[in-house]
Amino acid sequence: METANARTAEVISGENPGAHTGQSGERSGGVATPGRPPSPATGAPAGPPPLRRAAVASAVRLGSAEARYACACSIEQLLADTAACPTAPASARALLDEVRQACQDLARAVAAGPGGRFAPPAPGPGFLERAMARTAAYTAGLWQAGAARGDAAAEALLRHATDWKTPECYAYDLADVALVHGQAAAWLAATEERTPVFVVGVRTGGSYLAPLWAAAVAAAGRTAAPWTSLRPLRTAGRISLVPAETGRLPAALPPGTVVVAVDDQPDTGGTARAVRDALARRYPGARDIVCASPGRTYAVDATGVRPLTRTSAVREDAGRLWQLLAPADADRLTARARAGGAVPAGTTAYRVTPFRGPFLAAYGPRATDTDTSPAGARPTGQVDGTGPATTTPPETGVLRISPRNTPFSLVADGPATGTPGAPDPRPRAYHFRFVGTGPHGAQGAEAVEALGEFLPPVRHHLDGYLVTGHEDGLRPLGAELPRMTEKHRRQALEAVARYWHALDHLGGLGPVDPTVTYAPRERLATALERLRARLACPLPVDGAWLDRHLPRRAAFGGTRARVFRTSLPYSHQSWHWQVGAPPAPDAPPVVRRFGLDWIWGGTGPLEAEISSFVVEHRLAPADLAVLRTSVGDDRAFDTALELAGDALWWNVKSWLRRCPAPAADTARRIADDLGELARYVTGLR
Numbered sequence: 001m002e003t004a005n006a007r008t009a010e011v012i013s014g015e016n017p018g019a020h021t022g023q024s025g026e027r028s029g030g031v032a033t034p035g036r037p038p039s040p041a042t043g044a045p046a047g048p049p050p051l052r053r054a055a056v057a058s059a060v061r062l063g064s065a066e067a068r069y070a071c072a073c074s075i076e077q078l079l080a081d082t083a084a085c086p087t088a089p090a091s092a093r094a095l096l097d098e099v100r101q102a103c104q105d106l107a108r109a110v111a112a113g114p115g116g117r118f119a120p121p122a123p124g125p126g127f128l129e130r131a132m133a134r135t136a137a138y139t140a141g142l143w144q145a146g147a148a149r150g151d152a153a154a155e156a157l158l159r160h161a162t163d164w165k166t167p168e169c170y171a172y173d174l175a176d177v178a179l180v181h182g183q184a185a186a187w188l189a190a191t192e193e194r195t196p197v198f199v200v201g202v203r204t205g206g207s208y209l210a211p212l213w214a215a216a217v218a219a220a221g222r223t224a225a226p227w228t229s230l231r232p233l234r235t236a237g238r239i240s241l242v243p244a245e246t247g248r249l250p251a252a253l254p255p256g257t258v259v260v261a262v263d264d265q266p267d268t269g270g271t272a273r274a275v276r277d278a279l280a281r282r283y284p285g286a287r288d289i290v291c292a293s294p295g296r297t298y299a300v301d302a303t304g305v306r307p308l309t310r311t312s313a314v315r316e317d318a319g320r321l322w323q324l325l326a327p328a329d330a331d332r333l334t335a336r337a338r339a340g341g342a343v344p345a346g347t348t349a350y351r352v353t354p355f356r357g358p359f360l361a362a363y364g365p366r367a368t369d370t371d372t373s374p375a376g377a378r379p380t381g382q383v384d385g386t387g388p389a390t391t392t393p394p395e396t397g398v399l400r401i402s403p404r405n406t407p408f409s410l411v412a413d414g415p416a417t418g419t420p421g422a423p424d425p426r427p428r429a430y431h432f433r434f435v436g437t438g439p440h441g442a443q444g445a446e447a448v449e450a451l452g453e454f455l456p457p458v459r460h461h462l463d464g465y466l467v468t469g470h471e472d473g474l475r476p477l478g479a480e481l482p483r484m485t486e487k488h489r490r491q492a493l494e495a496v497a498r499y500w501h502a503l504d505h506l507g508g509l510g511p512v513d514p515t516v517t518y519a520p521r522e523r524l525a526t527a528l529e530r531l532r533a534r535l536a537c538p539l540p541v542d543g544a545w546l547d548r549h550l551p552r553r554a555a556f557g558g559t560r561a562r563v564f565r566t567s568l569p570y571s572h573q574s575w576h577w578q579v580g581a582p583p584a585p586d587a588p589p590v591v592r593r594f595g596l597d598w599i600w601g602g603t604g605p606l607e608a609e610i611s612s613f614v615v616e617h618r619l620a621p622a623d624l625a626v627l628r629t630s631v632g633d634d635r636a637f638d639t640a641l642e643l644a645g646d647a648l649w650w651n652v653k654s655w656l657r658r659c660p661a662p663a664a665d666t667a668r669r670i671a672d673d674l675g676e677l678a679r680y681v682t683g684l685r
Contacts, residue, residue, distance in 0.1 A: 047133055047136070048132050048133050048135075048136035048137075048510075049136060049508045049509050049510035050505060050506055050507065050508040051164055051506070051507050051508060051509055051564075051565055052078075052132050052135075052136050052509075052510075053132075054443060054446070054447070054506070055071055055074055055132065055443060056071060056125070056128050056129050056132050058071075058439065058442060058443040058446060059071035059125075059128060059439060060125045060128070062439060062442060064114070064439075065106060065109035065110045065112070066110050066177065066178070066438065066439060067439040067442070068106050068109075068122075068123065068124075068128065069103065069106040069107060069109070069110045069177075069211075070170075070208065070438060070439035070440060071128050071132075071439065072099060072102050072103045072106055072123060072128060072131075073103050073167075073207045073208040073211065074207070074208075075099050075128070075131050075132055075135055076096070076099050076100060076103055076207045076211075076229065077160075077165070077203045077204050077207035077208075077229065078135050078136075078139065078161050079092065079095060079096050079099055079131075079135040079138070079161075080096055080203060080207070080229050080231065080245075081157045081158070081160040081161035081203065081231055082135065082138045082139045082142060082157070082158070082161045083096050083138075084157050084231060084242045084244055084245040085142055085147050085151075085154045085157050085158065085244070086147075086151070086154060086244050087142065087145070087147045087154075088138065088142060088147075089138070092138045093248070095131065095134055095135070095138075097226070098131070099131055100211070100226065100227060100228070100229075101226075102123035102127060102131075103207075103211035104211045104214050104215050104218065104227065105122060105123060106122070106123060106211070107181065107211040107212045107214065107215035108215045108219075109122065110177060110178050110181070110212065111178055111181035111182070111212065111215060111216075113178060136510060139158065139161045139162060139510065140510055140511055142154075142158060143158055143162075143511060143512050143513045143516075144511065144513065146513060146515070147513075148513050148516050149513065149515060149516075152235060153233060153235070153242055155516060156233050156235070157231065157233070157242065158512075158513075159556075159603070160203075160204075160231065162509050162510060162512060162563060162603060163509070163602070163603050164507075164509060164565045164598070164603070165204040166436060166440045166444075166599050167204055167205045167207070167208040167209075167264065167440070168205055168264040168265065168400075169205065169208060169209070169264070169294055169438070170208075170436055170437050170438040170439070170440040170441055171404070171436050171437075171440070171599060171600075172400065172402040172403075172404040172405075173264055173265050173294075173400045173401065173402060174313075174314060174322065174401040174402070174403070174437060174464075175294035175295065175313040175314060175401075176313065176314050176315050176318075177208065177209070177212065177294075177438070178212075179294070179295070179311070179312065179313060179314070179315070180209055180212040180213065180294055180313075181212040181213075181215060181216050182216075182311075183292075183294070183295060183311050183313075184212060184213040184216035184217065184292075185216045185219070185220070186311065187292075187297060187309060188216060188217065188220050188222065190309075191258070194222075194256075195222065195256055195257070195258055195287065196222055196223070196224035196253070196254045196256065196257045196258070197217045197222050197223065197224055197257065197258050197259075197260060198223075198224040198225050198227075198250070198253055198257050198258070198259045198260070198283075198286075199213045199214045199217055199227040199228075199260050199262060200227070200228055200229065200230060200259060200260070200261045200262070200275070200279065201227065201228070201229035201230070201261075201262050201263070202229070202230060202232065202261055202262065202263035202271065202272070202275050203229050203230065203231045205262075205263045205264030205293075206229050206230075206261075206262045206263045206264075207229050209262045209263070209264075209292075209293070209294065210227050210229060210262040211227065213227070213260060213262050213292065214226075214227035224250075224253050224254050224257040225250040225253060228249065230242075230245055230246065230275060230278075231245065232271050232274050232275060239270055239271055239274035240274065241274070241275070241278045246278060246282060249282055252283075253283055253285075253286065255285065256287045257283070257286055257287060258286065258287050258288045258289075258290060259279050259283060259286050259288070259289045259290070260289075260290050260291075260292055260297075261275050261276060261279065261289065261290070261291045261292070262291075262292045262293070263275075263291070263292075263293055264293055264294075265293045265294070265296065265400060266291070266293065266298070266300070266305050269300055269304055269305040272291050272298075272300045272305070273300050273301075273302075275291075276289050276291065276300050290308070291305075294313035295310060295311050295312055295313030295314075296309070296310055296311075296313075297309045313401070314401065319336060320336070320463040320464075321333065321336055321337070321403075321432065321462065321463040321464075321465055322401065322403040322434065322463060322464065322465075324336060325403065325406060325408070328352045328408070329352075330349075330350055330351050330352045330410070333350075333352060333408075333410065334349075334350045334410060336462075336463075337410065337430070337432075337462065337467070340460070340462040340463065341460060341462070342430065342460040342462045342465075342467040343410060343430055343467075344426055348412050349412070349413045350410040350411060350412055350413065350430075351410070351411050351413050352408055352409070352410060352411075353408065353409045353411055354406070354407075354408055354409075355407035355408055355409050355431055355432075355433070357407075357575075358573070358575040359573065359575075359654070359658065362669065363655070363658070363659055363662070363666050363669060363670065364659070364662070364663060364666050403434040403464070403465075404434050404600070406434075407431070407432060407433045407434065408431075408432050409429050409430065409431045409432065409470075410429065410430045410432070411428065411429040412428045412429065426458075426469070427456075427458055427469030427470045427471075428470060429469075429470035430458075430467055430468070430469055430470065431467070431468050431469075431470060432465045432466075432467050433465060433466050433468075433597075434464055434465050434466075435448065435461075435464065435465065435466045435597040435599050436464055436597075436599040437463065437464030438464075440599070441461075441464045441599070442461075444597055444598070444599045445461040445466070447506050447507065447597070447598070448461075448466060448596065448597050449461075450502070450506055451499070451502055451506070451593075451596055453495070453498070453591075454495075454499055454591060454592055454593035454596055455468060455592065455593075455596070456468045456469050456470075456471045456592065457469075466597060471580070471592070473580055473581040474578040474579065474580055474592060475578060475579060476574055476575050476577070476578055477492060477574070477577040477578055477579050477591070477617065478574045478577070478616065478617035478618065480579050481617065481619075481620075481623060482620070483582075484582075484589070485585075487585075488582075488583065488588070488589050489623060489626065490626050490630075491588040491589055492579060492588075492589050492591055493623060493626045493627045493630050494626075494630045495588075495589075495591040496577065496591070496613060496627070496630070497627065497630035497631050497632075499593055499596070500606060500609050500610070500631070503564050503565070503566060503598075503609070504562075504564050504606065507564045507565035507566070507598060508562065508563075508564045509563050509564055509565060509603060510562065510563070511557070511561055511562050512556055512557035512561055512562065512563055513556075513557075513561070514555060514557060514561035515555075516555070516556045516557070517553040517554055517555055517556055518553070518554060518556050519552060519553060519554075520550045520551065520552075520553075520554050520643060520645070520646045520649070521546050521547070521550040521551065521552050522552070523649060524546060524550060524645070524646065524648060524649045524652065525543070525546055527649060527652040527653060527656065528541060528652060530656055531652050531655060531656060531670075534655075534656065534659070534660075534662065535662060535667040535670060535671060536667070537667055537668070537671060538671075539671060539674060540671065540674055540675035540678055541648065541674060541675075541678050545645075545678060545682075546645070548682075548685070549644065549645035549678075549681050549682065549685070550643070550645040550646060551642070551643070554643055554646070555605070556605070557605050558605025558606055558607040558608075558636060558639065559605075559607065559633075559635045559636045559639050560605065560606065560633075560636065562605065563603045563604060563605055564603075564604070564605075564606075565598040565601060565602075565603065566598060566601050566602060566603070566604045566608065566609060567595050567596055567597060567598045567600065567601035568601060568602070568604055568608060568609060568612060568650065569600070569601050569602045569650065569653070570595055570600045570601060570654075571593075571594065571595025571596070571601075572612045572616060572647070572650040572651065572654070573616060573651070573654070574616040574617050575594070576593060576594045576595050577591070577592070577593060577594075577613070577617070578591075578592045578594065579591055579592070580592070605636075606631075606633070606636050606640075607636055607639050607640040607643055608640075608643075608646070610627075610631065610636065610637060610640035610641075611640040611641070611643045611644050611646055611647045612647045612650055613627075614627070614640065614641070614644060614647070614684075615644050615647035615648070615677055615680055615681060616647065616677075618676075618680045624641075641684060644680075644681045644684050645678075645681050647677070647681070648674065648677050648678065648681070651673070651674065651677065652674070655670050
């Protein structure tokens, strides 16, 4: 194996043999049972980390062409980031070529539709298992070999390779990926017949979309070079591409080649512009460089994004929940929810209400929120998927199908319809929160179900939504802890620790270099400066407070040098933990966690979860001692308390994101809440 570091080869050669057998089960990717993670002494389990094993297992269980395709594309973007590191072995790039060919082969099966057959040699479960195992081993090997030390680009690439990134087409810019192949074929038919085409995916979205373009180009006999993907990195306020990756692009293309850069929908156009400029420098003789996203091709230049063609990015007759939101129609939404089993059959009438969580109750709505429709938060120009989208939008128009911003509830209006004389046990309201569609959404739903202890007992997954029946009597855990008996407090805090252990067991993303750090003091200081300008008032946290309560550097992977997928970036505030009515003396309290799905989250260590929970809930010393025992890792717990000031960053980030134009009373409330958090952190010292 060609590598400059023997430790990399050592890790890769120690890869889990069971992952290569093609057998189902725990070793090849079964969803693990929640429980305590391996101790720091024993290290992480052999083979791919849990979330990678789960991706393959989910694809195998689903069995569809799109599920296998999405899994292969996920491997491509992970492996491409790893192989772009300067010290990556040549065997990683060789495997990447195999995976890209597999993505293109599976793209043809996806394009054939649900009834289409896998064309031989179709990549099967065994290939996906082996490719994922080797990819994870390469990434872990480079971390352990110190490839990220002193190399900012390599560190950024390995962080991407360790993350769990959901492409926008399955998350908040929805698209039916099979239509992308038809979009590419139609574009090819409208261009000169003999023009060669070179397809470049822009990671992450391009890893899932470019193979469909490449398959269409190959079917038309117009391939200029094998498709590839690139990772733009944002460093020091600018976007750049990795020289080790651009240097491996084809040295030359056939005369007259058109380059197509494929990615998710552009926002500002900055990333698309950086990629286009890099490709233009590499291929000055290219006939044209066109950008493409689902349902759209466009040109990018110094003046902005200019649409060229539009087609529909979604099947318009599918009648999915997110396609029925605009305009909101209670009868249609109820009928779809009943047909999918999310709401019971019967004659109960429901009304549609926007879901307004405690954040909005405390700080007020965003400038785009309305009280009249659950679809009120849709950005201007967004396509709702209910009809043809053929008009050309303004150059600055945002074109996204994003149910993420529009949670809603179906609330019963009339009397219960149970047996006369007996109460109806069914919930009187059902809450719909979008958590992701397609194979990524299905994998996320499986993870959420494995964490079902922390969810209402009535729940369902439909059209990418987590649907939960309303539970009466829930109250914030922080307010209830002081009122609980000692036994019930201990049981509640043990439940919180079980949740963290389950995250590690289900959503583990593998080991990282223990010497890689981040700058908690600097990032909070930067966020506070923005918040101070936003609120136009003094803040109760200054530079002296930051110096006392936050270190300059902290380990990215915590004391265990291991990270997992977490929803903490979007679900840190204390109201996300709630408890039911006081239980009987011999019964444990009901503990609920809201926002536990991690599709909108990020990558983090155990310490981040602990510090956020402790600070948000203002735990008393006795409760801190109980939580320490429940976690069972004194080193991680002590480090979390040393990083307690870092918990403020999550709140500041949310206020900046969700309060773009705060009123005076909102600004005062934010400053007061920040002061309470800061005073609690001060009291921990």
